[in-house]
Amino acid sequence: MTTSEAGASGAIPGPRLPEPVPLVSEAVLEHARRHPERTAVICGDERVSYGELAAGAAAVARAIAADEKCAASRRIGVVSHRTVGAAVHALGIWLSGRSFVFLDPAAPHRTAEHIRRTAGLSVVVDPREWPAEPAGPAPAPAAPYPPDAEAYVLFTSGSSGRPKGVSVSPRNLAHSNAARLALYDGFGTPVFLLLSPFHFDSSMAGLWGTLAAGGTLVVAGEDERRVPQAVLGLIARHRVTHTLTVPGFHTELLHTLREDERHTAEAASLRLVTSAGEALPQSVVDQHFALLPGVALSNEYGPTECTVWSTARIYEKPGPTGIGFPIPGTSLRLLDDRLRPVPAGAVGQIAVCGPGVARGYVGDERQTAAKFVDLPAGTTAGPPVRAYLTGDLGRWSDEDGLEFVGRLDNEVKIRGVRVHLETLEEALTAHPDVRAAAVAYDAENAVCHAFVVAEPGAEPAAASIRGFLETELGTAVVPDRIVFTAALPRTAHDKTDRAALLASTAPPAERERERERERERERTPEQAARPPEDGALADHIARVWEKVLGVPVASSEQDTFFSLGGNSLTVIRLSRALGELAGRPVGVKNVYRCGTIPQQVDLLSRL
Template sequence: IARLGAGPESVVALCLPRGADLVTAIVGTLTAGAAYLPVDPALPEERRRLLLEDSGADLVVTDGTGPALPGPRAVTVGELTALPGGAFAPVPVGPDALAYVIYTSGSTGRPKGVEITRGSASLLLRELEDEGAARGEGRRVGWNASPSFDASVQQWVRLSRGDTLVMMDEETRRDPALLAAFIDAQNLTDLDITPSHAEPLLDLLTPDGGPRPLTLLVGGEAIGPALWDRLADAHRAGVLRAVNVYGPTECTVDATAGWIEEPGEPHIGAVLPGLRMRLLDARMAPVGPGEAGELYLAGPRIARGYRRSPHLTAQRFVADPFGAPGDRMYRTGDRCRLLPDGRLVHLGRLDGQVKLRGHRIEVQEIEATLSRAGATEAAVVLGEDAGGTPCLIAYHRGGDATALRHAVAGALPSYMTPSAFVAVDRFATTPSGKLDRSALPARIEAASPVEAPEQGAGLNGRAEELIGRVWAQVLGAASIGPDDNFFKLGGHSLLAIKLVSRVRAELAVALPVKAVYAHPRLRDLAAHIEELTAAKDG
């Protein structure tokens, strides 16, 4: 990488799947003194093009399997390994040198690249050790996060303290049963997980009550009271340890950490030592004891800013009136309350940002895509499907729902595709004339009971009828046909898990979650289940 011209302040885009090649490329990029930009190969081509263009990357490393993208020079892993070897001394760089750029959803309709320095990443590891979230020697850390998300940083950085990074494939990451077996088979000691995925995993890890050397770092979205109490019970029973971590990408992954040891009100813990906390009101004045305010974070672990976006940087990284001259603080947009013991309770957002299955989403970015695709007006809200599972709902005036869905799926990551598209004649407005999101229904209701005749229209055979009934229940759909696609009807990873669990229970067939992705059309999945049933019966 260095021989190809990469060095300090260069950005090397790594368009590689999670695996050994990616780890090697990260280490090689940092050793060359450069910074890396993770570009998930699974992203839509339009999104990958945008990241390369916006970042101004100097070099792209790929595995050679995907289509070529315009822009900087591209090189494959194979070409890099074929270059002449020899001794190479790491390029000396200081703590203020750029380490990585990770893109997050943007409220302006475009993603924004967060620039993090090497010093910030080093401090993160040290603070996790001091907090006890990375304790002892010989730890085995599961790498399940997409490289495009900052949770991956706190996983691969553990290599620098001698821990083992244990790779897992997408099938294992998605399927709670496979993940639970993987944890025990690989003797994992540390695993990052979102609350949405922790719930089904706990069902499989805790029935026998057996102790494990496992620490769950739970983050990415709020933990509900029921899950909090379950994790606390697991801790008190000695089954596992769990720590609730909170932090924006702009503050180097984790800003707070709170051990889940006792039932009660969920909290996000205390601010880690590399950051300072301010709870301020709308006039930038400190709130009183026990009062809610917006959380601002200052200190050496906040980001440089947004890549090539000085205007956005100035909006979110503001002068710290309580610090030394030149100090900055990051405006999180999160509303919090400080408990007497110094721990924080997270009370929600102050803007349009939402968290879904661990992903940070600015709904304005989805709305901008809908507008470009023909919607006269659009609003995206975080709601629930008929089964109570959190999901995105897109309300639109004008535009065809199918065309809008295809436009979003082709431009944005899959987790930003709404589960439902609802056409409306008009939007309610506030007294000031702005769109009133609170007036939009936050729940998708099934249009008719699942036993209605139209549910089975066109479905042939027991397997198709069973899958049609389960799909209707899981998706809250009014009508299911043999050529319907699970994901185009609003399915996602958590609903795929629910679907598989119900099929396993009703047919006693070991259907893996990956089968839903391999056979998303109902008739194809039904045929696959019939093959599995025939093989099971001999």
């Protein structure tokens, strides 16, 4: 159906889903009954079959019922360690009639306390600790478990940065999962490599999409999932067919393939790579098919509030980027600021309708009322349609589907002309010498900064970037400053950290004074009495940090690589650079353990 055929509601529907749609827990247990010996989950040296998965989940459910504190809890927290036990515990909590909340083991104390308080968690379990009794039949749910109850709560920072708990029902997950199985049916039973942390919403796609299909879930270890060479090794070892990652890390994988053609054979089993979490640059699409021409690329879009995804576009060959068409069972509307349908071809706020729209935010009725709304059914009589207002802007094309234009809160004015940051970023990444880009607006000083990561070996000049943008978008919206950086910092939820980018533009003297004040506040008497680190190696490492981070660095005992903006992508580059300095490989795991310059001096000295 086209927008002109959609009627007064402006609804853009996806394909229908066949009914009935089974609950995910029912589908997993059915596979356990039919194929108990089939491998369900692998993580390092651990592996469980479907039979062991069901038996372990039954043991978890019995342990919950036998524990007075657990039995009184509506929700149970699960620390999201990367282990096969995470899947076992989640399924067991469902069998007990409760919902789970995956918790980030590395979350700051204040964030962790906010999440536990908001979710009302009195019980938190560690999936590395299995119940003592691992065998036995799966029990019936201990309490009524209707499809519209609650399956899990997943906390997302959204656009505000404050964690919000999204309550997802079994019905929401069942329809989201059924749409996934229907859309990707042609790619076969998945052997899925899970790179996302369990507390990210994208992990729900890999975890339940794989187990409900009867496939095998391969969980990358914490010291593997950020290292392209290790990821390619896992793909080869387990004959992985499917994976999902953010565009930034897929760029690193492609870079590794391009650096050494021998890695190409390791990716031979892949059938489908899914990109999600951020806008997919055209350059990534082109590089993907240049290096992996036989591997399909899917671009998924959708907020946590709509059970992971709402639209998708599958590429079998290079094509213009877009977020595609509504997934089966879902419909979209493009609305103006009064929540009325926009004319065909116009830009509007994306509203998602359908059974994937979640219940709302836990403990936040005001935000739930603001974002989850009832829209008119249209010209035909019928009840209002529940929709989620994404805050994203899109434009519909009957031929190419939905084009992501930007965020409502990312519209800025440059020299009197309104433009979306995402529009500038898309144009920047189209430059042949640009590998990645992000744009941040300093509202206090009315300055727009474009942060550019160059392609390896390329040295584009700022004038070249400006000229390219003038040709693409016009002179009026060219950013005020072009800043070259080695990498783009990421937030805890793996989004581009524009706040950190803006902070890096402060005058060096001001940044150094603030760092010195912070060091003095944190310095212990023993540290104050210790002489400063002296030696050429510390200075060399500081210069390496500067090159990788793109910011001035002092040889401090207090600053860590990550406190200065390091992230899961830049740590890969740091390990390479330290390896060149040491004359032998330096593992990423060692870099995580040795986060300060003095620690890295000691590490390299021992090497």
